Amino acid sequence: MLPISYAIRNLLRDPGRLLQKVGGAGIVVFLVFAAGAFNQGMHRILSASGSPQNVILLGAGSEESVERSEVPIQAETLAAAGIQDITTRLGVSAVSGEVHYMAEVIFPTGHKAQALLRGVTPTAFEVHRSVRILKGKYPKPGEVLVGKLAHHNLGVSAEMLSPGQTIKFEGQSFTVAGIFTAPGTVMESELWFDRNDLMTLTQREQLSCVVVRLESPESYASADLFSKQRLDLELSAIRESDYYAKLSAFYAPIRTMTWLTAALIAAGAIFGGLNMQYAAFASRIRELATLQAIGYSRPAIYLSLVEESLLATLLGTLLAVAMVLIFLEGQTLNFSMGVFRLTLSGEIALAGLLTGLLLGIIGSITPAIRCLGTSLPSALRS
Amino acid sequence: MITKNTLFNVTTFILVSLFLTACGKQEESTNAGLQNNGAEETATLIRLATVPSSAISVGQARKTAHPGQKIAVSGQIGGTRSPIAEEYASFVITDSVILFCNEIGDEGCETPWDACCEDADKLAEHRASVLFLNDNGQPLNLNMKQQPGLSELDYVTVTGIVAPGSTPDNLIIHANGLYTEPTKL
Structure with missing residues (x-):
């Protein structure tokens, strides 16, 4: 050697x-x-981003994109009543009707950026269990809750999206009410609005989706059956994990x-x-x-x-x-x-x-x- | 010495025992139907040997059916992207007037049974939901793709009653009998 x-x-x-x-x-x-x-x-x-316990009820034919989906607003209450094995906490059913929207927001500096907006109600926290408010509070009408990484997506400094700052959407000013984290998920780069605010400003009468949290992933069949029994609502039930797996494949x-x-x-x-x-x-x-x-x-x-x-x-x-x-x-x-x-x-x-x-x-x-x-x-x- | 009290207690015990036994027997006989069978046996129980002569189309049923009515409806499985439920004996049945993508020459469509090429309003007016219930009135646990081997676009006829919550916009049939083409079973 x-x-x-x-x-x-x-x-x-x-x-x-x-x-x-x-x-x-x-x-x-x-x-x-x-x-x-x-x-x-x-x-x-x-x-x-997708929990196997969550099921998304999307509009039939829009299974690939929640932004394109349209679901009747009454589907939220009907799903809460019609699907078995929905998780409940302190008597609140984990059913969240949401509006997903991609649009331009404007900062006081004049900087414009495309943002992922989500119109939610407080029950969103029952469904998306990884979401935690780090600073500030849940938004009231006229306020917005900002994801921890949203500033990266919008190309601004973290300070410009800190509580108390304002952003403009559809000509209306919104004050940042708080910052939330949802580690390792796409939600961290979103802006969460009060659902009524978002529906009014975007002139929507329908939801984008209804997210339901079930007791176990095996309970999916119950949500699937609901979508087949309510043909008038034109729904399609998809496991949240499958939805994001499809996006990943895309x-x-x-x-x-x-x-x-x-x-x-x-x-x-x-x-x-x-x-x-x-x-x-x-x-x-x-x-x-x-x-x-x-x-x-x-x-x-x-x-x-x-x-x-x-x-x-x-x-x-x-x-x-x-x-x-x-x-x-x-x-x-x-x-x-x-x-x-x-x-x-x-x-x-x-x-x-x-x-x-x-x-x-x-x-x-x-x-x-x-x-x-x-x-x-x-x-x-x- | 048997007192009046003892006699009363013994009589009460015997009567309660008889009552409970009777209840138990009734429960047993109720469950002896669809619920306790294996998938193959259940599929056999719901299978019809012949096409019901009173069968009407889905479109006709949508116009005339009312909750509680006995009904027999013929059509094709389809009308949504996944018309057959995964774990429950349920599927979506569509009127034959609906043209599926393969019938209009769109061979490239991966899910021709969802009739995505058809007019959406026409499709909505010609669909119904079929659900098989067990003897307790609960959805029957049966994967119908496995037993009796249903698949999308199959021609079927179902018998049953129109569900109590059924509306003209959303026809739901609580079925108890299923006929499919002999080659499919």
Whole structure:
């Protein structure tokens, strides 16, 4: 076996080439980390947004989009009376008729932004159990409750959406009454209005949906039966988790594109790395032949070459981890449904590490075999 | 020595026991119907051998039916995206005048049974909800896709009574008999 110091010394022999190897590997692994964090973040927020205990009653034919859905306002009370196994707390049934609306809001500075608005009643808190008011209070008419991450989505500072501040919607001013959190869900980037306010301003007479919280996910059949018994209401009962799973599937092509981009860049880096390694090893054919001549076996030399390559790519991986922690970790990204955070999870870290290892191994196998495949006499004369 | 009091107590005990036994027997006989059967047996119990001669179309039923009326209705399963309930013996039946997407040549439609190509008002006027109840008057737990093997667009005839809460806008049939094409069973 060749000592590891041999591999390290060889690496440092050409600092320019070392920088190229480390930088190339670092960029590829960084892209894998970024693609992984993007995919996982988007998937996680859409998965966490739907509770398996909740059922959404949407307008028939609008099962894919709650914003397009229209449900008669009486469906809320009829659902409360007609669906079995609805959760109750202090005598209040967990049934929330809601209005979902996407529209432009205007800040006092004149800044305009598209926001996801939700018109709710206090029973929304019975249905969306992860929602907690962090600051302020539940909004009265003329007030608005703001999601903790809404300012990211609207492109303003957190101060501009703090309690007491005002925003304009449809020409009317609304005072921020409070800030709520709903960890890991799309709700955190929404603005919650009093339902009557939103219905009046948007001139709606119908709800977007009725959300019902059941005692257990198995009680879904009762909600499904209700929608089939009340054909006059034109309802479709969907598990909230299924609704968001469908949304997640809708974004699948975007997620695939991020992986594809990372894979294409990785492939380019591998070919570039192979080229570089061929050149690097080819210039050392005589040196490697000498090592064979003084008694080192070909497998031992091969192992040393792989070690050398792995050292470079793992250094690149380390560099990528540092870049991720500095530039990506905790960053928020907007998409049409809300805002999600990029985090370096265990799975993504493992994927990055494996990429670094593969880059090192694949990048050195063929150049090493090529160099060591030459017969010893001709290699010594080359 | 048997006192009057003892005699009264014994008589009361015997009478109460007899009353309770009788109640128990009645309960047993009530449950011996649809509720306690397996899915296959239940499906057999509701199955009709022949098409009821009095069967009318869904559209006709929507115009003439009133709560409590005995009725037999023919139509096709469909009219919504998922017309057959998951765990209860219930489905949506649609009049044959409704054209489903496959009937108008839209072969690309993944859910032709929802009649999404049809006029929405016409569809709303030609649908009814069918629900099979057990002997206790509760929705019957039966996945009708599994037993008796119903699927969307099947031609069926159901017999039963018009549900008490049924309205002209929302016809609900509490069914007790089902006929489907022989090839479907």
